[in-house]
Amino acid sequence: MSSFETMKLFKYIFWILYRIWFYILVALPIVALLPILIISISREQWYKHFFKLARFWAKFILIGMGFNYKIVREQIPDPKASYMFVANHTSMTDIMLMLAVVKNPFVFVGKKELAKIPLFGFLYKRTCILVDRSSAKSRQAVFLRAKRRLNQGLSICIFPEGGVPEESIVLDEFKDGAFRMAINQQIPIVPMTFYDNKKRFPFTFFSGGPGQMRAMVHKFISTDGLQIEDTKDLNTKVRELILNDLITNAKA
Numbered sequence: 001m002s003s004f005e006t007m008k009l010f011k012y013i014f015w016i017l018y019r020i021w022f023y024i025l026v027a028l029p030i031v032a033l034l035p036i037l038i039i040s041i042s043r044e045q046w047y048k049h050f051f052k053l054a055r056f057w058a059k060f061i062l063i064g065m066g067f068n069y070k071i072v073r074e075q076i077p078d079p080k081a082s083y084m085f086v087a088n089h090t091s092m093t094d095i096m097l098m099l100a101v102v103k104n105p106f107v108f109v110g111k112k113e114l115a116k117i118p119l120f121g122f123l124y125k126r127t128c129i130l131v132d133r134s135s136a137k138s139r140q141a142v143f144l145r146a147k148r149r150l151n152q153g154l155s156i157c158i159f160p161e162g163g164v165p166e167e168s169i170v171l172d173e174f175k176d177g178a179f180r181m182a183i184n185q186q187i188p189i190v191p192m193t194f195y196d197n198k199k200r201f202p203f204t205f206f207s208g209g210p211g212q213m214r215a216m217v218h219k220f221i222s223t224d225g226l227q228i229e230d231t232k233d234l235n236t237k238v239r240e241l242i243l244n245d246l247i248t249n250a251k252a
Contacts, residue, residue: 012206015205015206015207018208022065022201025061025064026061026119027119030120033057037053041126041127047152050127051105054127057099058095058097058098058099059096059100061093061096062093062097065093065201066211067200069097069213070212070213070215071101071214071217072214072216074216074217074218074219075217075218075220077103077104077155079103081187082153082185083106083187084155084157084178084179084181084182084185084187084188085156085158085192086157086159086178086189087194088161088194088246089159089161089163090194090197090202091194091197092201093201093213095108097213097215106156107128107156107157108127108129109142109177110159111131115130129145129146129156142177143181146185147185150185150187156181158177160178160179160239161174167202171239171243173239174235174239176235179234180228182223183228183231184228186224186226187223188220188221189221189238190217190218190221191218192215192217193215193216193218193242194215195213195214195216195246195249195250196213197213200213216245218241221234221241
């Protein structure tokens with residue numbers, strides 16, 4: 001076996017072990033803290049306690065995977081205000097990085113399919129707002145549940161691409177849901193760019209590795225006075241902001 005083939009074999013072994021290690025890190029805190037987690041989700045008014053545990057879980061995974069995350073903030077959220085947090089979606093680690101970046105308690109709006117993941121899914125379906133994108137009734141229910149959570153003083157987080165795009169796509173088209181919801185509730189949008197998650201831990205199995213994971217929190221975009229007919233323009237404005245930032249700084 002040549003030195004090149006040996007090196008390639010070692011890389012494949014590393015990637016397999018690295019993926020296994022990720023799932024171990026995901027599961028360990030959940031198993032260790034399960035009784036406390038169950039208590040924290042037993043009542044909606046206790047969600048903020050669950051959120052603190054979720055942030056610990058996220059940072060535990062990022063540090064354990066060797067991700068040195070760096071956050072730049074152009075504006076800092078008011079701890080007492082509600083927001084719509086949005087970012088590009090490239091990796092399973094987007095959830096962890098979002099939790100590490102944002103201190104304001106928020107609720108994820110995500111695909112119902114993730115509820116099938118063992119252990120993680122148990123907490124996911126009890127703490128997040130699940131959506132079946134093929135069902136108009138489900139999409140409408142999301143708005144009602146999100147409104148209730150916002151009225152409780154929480155924020156909402158949505159990855160507006162609706163899923164992880166193909167590797168060749170820098171940024172997929174955005175769905176309108178996050179922007180329609182933000183306009184309905186007259187809450188600011190907080191756009192974020194995650195530059196390195198695709199490189200650090202992509203969905204492609206044999207790739208990725210430890211290193212820097214950068215996040216940019218952009219200046220907030222107000223929805224004051226906007227109407228539902230402004231949804232598409234708002235969508236385009238936020239997407240172009242994140243896309244231009246990715247093109248300019250992704251390889252920095």
